[in-house]
Amino acid sequence: MSGRIAHLADVRGGYALEADAVVVGSGAGGAMAAANLARAGMDVVVVEAGPQVRPDDMTRDGPAFLSKYYWEGGLRMLLGSGAYPTMSGRCLGGSTVVNSAIFFRLPDWVRQAWIDEAGLSGLAGPELDAAYDRIFTRLKVAPTPMHVMGRKNLVTRDVLDRVGVPNKPLPRAVDGCIGSGDCLTGCRQGAKQSVDRSVLPEAVDHGARVMTCSQVERILFEDGRAVGVEGDVVDLDGWQKVGRFSVRAPRVFLAAGALHTPVLMQRSGVRLGGRVGGTFAAHISGLALGILPDDVRPWEGATQGWGGFSPEVQGLKFEALWGPTALIAAEWGGLGRDLSQMLQDVRRAAMVVMVYRAKTKGSVRATRSGMPDARLWIPPEEIHVVARQVHKLTAAFLDMGAEYVFTGVKGLPDRIRTIDEASGLLSNRLRGRHMTMTANHVFCSCPMDARADHGVVDPEGRVHGVPGLWISDASVFPSPSAVNPQATVMALSDLISRRAADLSLLDA
Amino acid sequence: MWTPSFLTRWFESTWRTCLVAASEALAPGGAATPCHRATALAPRTEAYIVGLPPTQSVLLKLLFVGVEWLTPLLAPIGGRFSRRTPEGRVAVVEGWRGSWVFPVRLLGDAVRATLMMVYFSHPDVLLALGEGEPGTTLAEAG
Numbered sequence: 001m002s003g004r005i006a007h008l009a010d011v012r013g014g015y016a017l018e019a020d021a022v023v024v025g026s027g028a029g030g031a032m033a034a035a036n037l038a039r040a041g042m043d044v045v046v047v048e049a050g051p052q053v054r055p056d057d058m059t060r061d062g063p064a065f066l067s068k069y070y071w072e073g074g075l076r077m078l079l080g081s082g083a084y085p086t087m088s089g090r091c092l093g094g095s096t097v098v099n100s101a102i103f104f105r106l107p108d109w110v111r112q113a114w115i116d117e118a119g120l121s122g123l124a125g126p127e128l129d130a131a132y133d134r135i136f137t138r139l140k141v142a143p144t145p146m147h148v149m150g151r152k153n154l155v156t157r158d159v160l161d162r163v164g165v166p167n168k169p170l171p172r173a174v175d176g177c178i179g180s181g182d183c184l185t186g187c188r189q190g191a192k193q194s195v196d197r198s199v200l201p202e203a204v205d206h207g208a209r210v211m212t213c214s215q216v217e218r219i220l221f222e223d224g225r226a227v228g229v230e231g232d233v234v235d236l237d238g239w240q241k242v243g244r245f246s247v248r249a250p251r252v253f254l255a256a257g258a259l260h261t262p263v264l265m266q267r268s269g270v271r272l273g274g275r276v277g278g279t280f281a282a283h284i285s286g287l288a289l290g291i292l293p294d295d296v297r298p299w300e301g302a303t304q305g306w307g308g309f310s311p312e313v314q315g316l317k318f319e320a321l322w323g324p325t326a327l328i329a330a331e332w333g334g335l336g337r338d339l340s341q342m343l344q345d346v347r348r349a350a351m352v353v354m355v356y357r358a359k360t361k362g363s364v365r366a367t368r369s370g371m372p373d374a375r376l377w378i379p380p381e382e383i384h385v386v387a388r389q390v391h392k393l394t395a396a397f398l399d400m401g402a403e404y405v406f407t408g409v410k411g412l413p414d415r416i417r418t419i420d421e422a423s424g425l426l427s428n429r430l431r432g433r434h435m436t437m438t439a440n441h442v443f444c445s446c447p448m449d450a451r452a453d454h455g456v457v458d459p460e461g462r463v464h465g466v467p468g469l470w471i472s473d474a475s476v477f478p479s480p481s482a483v484n485p486q487a488t489v490m491a492l493s494d495l496i497s498r499r500a501a502d503l504s505l506l507d508a
Numbered sequence: 509m510w511t512p513s514f515l516t517r518w519f520e521s522t523w524r525t526c527l528v529a530a531s532e533a534l535a536p537g538g539a540a541t542p543c544h545r546a547t548a549l550a551p552r553t554e555a556y557i558v559g560l561p562p563t564q565s566v567l568l569k570l571l572f573v574g575v576e577w578l579t580p581l582l583a584p585i586g587g588r589f590s591r592r593t594p595e596g597r598v599a600v601v602e603g604w605r606g607s608w609v610f611p612v613r614l615l616g617d618a619v620r621a622t623l624m625m626v627y628f629s630h631p632d633v634l635l636a637l638g639e640g641e642p643g644t645t646l647a648e649a650g
Contacts, residue, residue, distance in 0.1 A: 060639070061629040063556045073560040075567075083614055239561050299639045325637060326628035330621035336598035340538035346637050369563060410606070410613065433610050 014243030027094020029473035030255030031195035038206035040501035050091035058186035062324035081432025093196030104483035118478035119450030139173035148179030150301015155350035156320035162396035167308030183303035226468035280362030290397030315357030358382035408436025446475035461496030529590035533597035
């Protein structure tokens with residue numbers, strides 16, 4: 001039996017389907033669940049809010065791409081301690097289409113914390129490792145090869161050497177990367193193993209029907225049991241609703257991401273005493289962008305090919321980054337007559353960023369329009385941890401002969417030329433609102449916990465007290481992963497869906 | 509006078525006026541720098557804003573209306589944003605970006621981010637930087 005991918009032309013006007021399982025979202029978690037359920041012989045329908053991205057749409061016109069294929073046009077913000085952009089894909093394959101495909105297993109110390117704090121003793125066994133093994137093999141995860149590094153990644157290597165951080169090529173899920181540096185607007189070459197290329201085809205081969213442009217509005221219930229979903233077919237041209245759809249199925253898998261999954265549940269009346277969306281977390285970040293004496297041409301080479309973990313701050317990771325220059329320029333550089341200077345500087349720029357598993361607090365609530373209103377509160381002491389590392393990076397760049405360094409920290413010069421000018425980074429008065437950061441790793445809005453009165457889902461991904469409803473995305477993380485979350489989202493979803501489908505957990 | 513259709517026309521014309529004024533000021537061009545005209549900055553930004561999801565589209569339009577009319581309040585000498593000199597407009601945006609008042613800083617950051625994102629995605633600007641088309645390999649880029 002072979003399924004299919006239905007595009008806007010196929011779903012315009014609406015539809016009503018029945019299936020054995022419906023999966024909401026086609027990203028890392030949804031694709032994995034769909035593939036396993038379909039492989040077990042179930043009739044599976046996947047509903048995805050966005051369209052399929054065609055190679056011709058993958059353009060360096062960053063704003064045009066973002067406005068179509070990112071949620072809220074790429075302008076979504078987390079409010080709270082500041083206003084932090086949080087970007088996630090709204091397309092077939094979800095954020096896996098637009099991330100850098102960096103794959104790490106959950107660090108042992110985080111895994112142990114999940115076991116201890118959320119009672120997830122099942123994670124202590126070989127099943128999770130087997131899931132990682134399957135995923136890393138299928139998605140061809142390997143260290144970024146040297147021939148696609150480009151100079152920007154090697155500058156990161158040199159910076160990290162100077163600050164004493166062990167570093168190496170980052171492991172990524174790519175096959176035949178040419179170092180175009182276009183990861184954040186989709187891989188035109190098809191090298192990135194995003195799940196629309198690597199996992200969803202298997203689901204379709206086993207009969208899954210994948211319905212794009214279908215934005216779920218709410219979960220359907222009968223006698224307290226989840227029995228399907230319904231929503232609107234949305235045409236991106238004009239953002240018009242061009243039909244209603246419903247999918248009825250005795251198994252409903254939510255994999256809409258840490259922001260949309262709790263919103264769907266809240267809008268459907270599932271609140272579990274405020275625990276749904278009552279918690280929320282994100283990795284916080286910082287950056288140092290140095291203008292070196294020689295050309296770097298930062299747009300060349302793998303988007304994020306080199307990095308390392310701090311030996312002194314647990315849960316703090318450094319990595320190279322360059323996205324579309326348009327996105328970097330949104331924050332950095334002069335205006336007016338100073339713009340021409342910036343154009344000359346860009347080719348000599350290199351940027352090192354960090355992500356940090358800070359102790360944050362947050363929540364996600366549904367707005368009247370059905371979008372998430374997410375809040376993130378970052379204690380000042382956690383900001384100071386990041387700022388001190390930015391100070392070290394700044395010193396390293398200057399030591400390497402950088403003409404100036406940009407950190408995006410408010411109150412500091414835009415062009416830091418001496419380390420004395422960066423002394424504000426050591427101030428205890430810094431707060432979250434002073435930092436320039438994005439928070440793209442989001443989780444914990446429907447945490448997994450063995451205790452029914454603590455978490456939202458049980459260790460098998462079933463929503464406590466709601467038969468027929470599973471969650472298989474980053475919402476279920478009990479706490480932040482400390483590494484890029486895609487591998488763990490896929491591994492947990494693999495285990496959750498295999499259990500639901502009675503598939504072996506230890507297959508190779 | 510303040511009919512819904514009048515308010516709509518006023519709103520639409522105000523945000524576009526401010527957008528054009530901000531484009532002229534923020535990207536005046538130079539010897540090797542494509543200017544706002546060469547990069548069609550204002551019309552491309554307008555198309556970007558109109559093409560966003562409805563909520564974000566309205567928010568960005570409101571941003572430019574706010575910039576136009578909050579300028580006399582937040583930077584009193586010189587009148588509305590679009591009536592200032594290009595240098596004066598840059599000074600207003602840069603001043604807001606450096607403000608310690610968070611909402612004021614957001615205003616400056618948002619104007620800058622919107623226009624610079626669109627400016628730096630124009631092919632002429634990418635060419636001026638030395639960037640190639642998407643998918644350029646390391647070898648092809650030389």
